[in-house]
Amino acid sequence: MSSESAASYAAVLRAPLASRTFSAALVGRLSYGIVFLSLVLAFTQATGSYTMAGGAIALFGLASSLLSPLRAQLVDRYGIRRVLPPMAIAYALLLALVAVLTWRPGTPSAPLWSLAGITGAFTPPLGPIMRTLWSDLLSDRTLLHRAYSLDTVAEELLYVTGPLIAGSLTGLAHPSLGVLISAVLMIVGSLALAASPAADPAFSGRLRQGEVPPTSTPCSDKPTKSRWSLFAGIADVRRLVLVTVGVGMCLGSLSLFMVAFAERHAQLAAVAWVEAALAAGSAVGGLTYGAVPWRLKLESRLPLLATGLALSLAAAGFAPNIGVLSVLVGIAGLFLAPALTTAYMLADEAAATGAKTQASAWVNTAFNTGSAAGSAYAGLLIERLALAACFAVGALPPLLGALAGMRKSRNAAEPSQGATSPEVATETASRSD
Known part of the structure; x- marks a missing residue:
């Protein structure tokens, strides 16, 4: 990559609060890279059944993925600081319980299946939260484009390194240790992200206009009012x-x-x-x-x-x-x-x-x-x-x-500002995560 390209990404990270906020999000998102393989290995070792492990992971993944828009809507409606910490704490405690129950063989399958589904339902939407914060921190669309590219690449690299870490922890100790470390990473990253002044919508809004220096004390977290609908405000x-x-x-x-x-x-x-x-x-x-x-x-x-x-x-x-x-x-x-x-x-x-x-x-x-x-x-x-x-x-x-x-x-006609998504579906088409 050219020096000019490198400088462009450096400009993204030099933006006020960008490095602090992005680093916190990456710590929490590393949990996602580690947790899936760790859960597979932990469930398999605890039950001795690949079928049971596969079913538990399927429940965890489905609950995590399909409920993601609902959890994100909670964040949009009530604010990062009100929603993310309790969600992350609940998720981490459930993961810790999974680690305890799978540390020794013989745990019944039914409780593990139920626990896997419940845990997935609390998965914090750290990726969507960080991308929302990027759009708050960077008013320049060119820099925002670079920030989204950097974010996507970093996320993919976490999903490459995460399984390597999970495998190493399994070899050194026990696969359930990877589940436990995933819980710790989620707590640390989520609380650090919520503590960033960028997580305050009033503060970040003023920051975009250059009215508030990065060292200012954040304002109180204000809820975002929106109509309860899976597609409220995002029809396109x-x-x-x-x-x-x-x-x-x-x-x-x-x-x-x-x-x-x-x-x-x-x-x-x-x-x-x-x-x-x-x-x-x-x-x-x-x-x-x-x-x-x-x-x-x-x-x-x-x-x-x-x-x-x-x-x-x-x-x-x-x-x-x-x-x-x-x-x-x-x-x-x-x-x-x-x-x-x-x-x-x-x-x-x-x-x-x-x-x-x-x-x-x-x-x-x-x-x-x-x-x-x-x-x-x-x-x-x-x-x-x-x-x-x-x-x-x-x-x-x-x-x-x-x-x-x-x-x-x-x-399509010339798109208006703030409504430029591609028209890619017919009236009868359906969707999913």
Whole structure:
């Protein structure tokens, strides 16, 4: 990355309160990177059943993902400082209870299933909260674009390093230790984030106008009034999430396709290199995307990025060996972080004031639910189709979403400020996280 690009990201972090707030959010978000593998290993060791562990993780993931917009709406309505600390404390205490119950084998499955679902229901929406704070801290749209790119890349890297930490803790001690450390990270990060003056909407609003120095005492947290509705203030996001669902389905299916490819080439261990290529490509693509000034509107960029991801995935199915597959998957990764960054930017612009956290949460929900669906149908495809055909079918969801987005963006009138999300759905379409 050029020195000019590096300087652009340095400018983001030099903004008042940016480094302090972002660091706190990253500490808490590292918990998410560690917790999933730690829970899988802890549940498996405690019950001796992969089926039980898989069911518990499914309940945890579904509750965490599907309820994310509702938790985000609580944050938008009552403020970060009133909602985040009790939510994080409840989540951490539940994780600690999971760690205690799974430390020794023999715990009955039913309590663990119930506890997994309840714990997931309290997962704090740290990613959506941080993206809302970025839009408060940075009034310059160019810097905000870079901040979103940096945020997306950092989040993906946490999901790469988190499982490595979880595996190390399992080898050194016990998988439940990873669950416990996840709880500690969530408490520390969430409380530090809530303590930042940026978490006070009155303070951050004045900061954007340059009226309050970073050392000022924060004002009292004021609730944001909004109508109780899953799409209150974010109607345009219902169209945006369809493209994001397609991107999630593509990535969810790709994970299984890579494993199947490596297994058929008798190089199962090499799948780690393919995963690394995907992560590296996404990081490079995200950082480059954030540093480049774009003339093309956001609503036009998203379908183009989704198309690039889809075509790269389809091409990967024709790879003759694991090395070529790694290169092609790395190319696909170049489009991943930029596509998610663009989706978050569009959600921010489409949302009314007081609904930005919820809008960002819907993008997360769309991606996560799409990823789960992609994993589900990928297994069925692998059993019935040639692998090259599997990759091609896996590329269809983001491609269809991109085609719809391109058609709508050509027909749309000039978007007004604060309402520039792509029109990517028909009247009968549905969504999910």
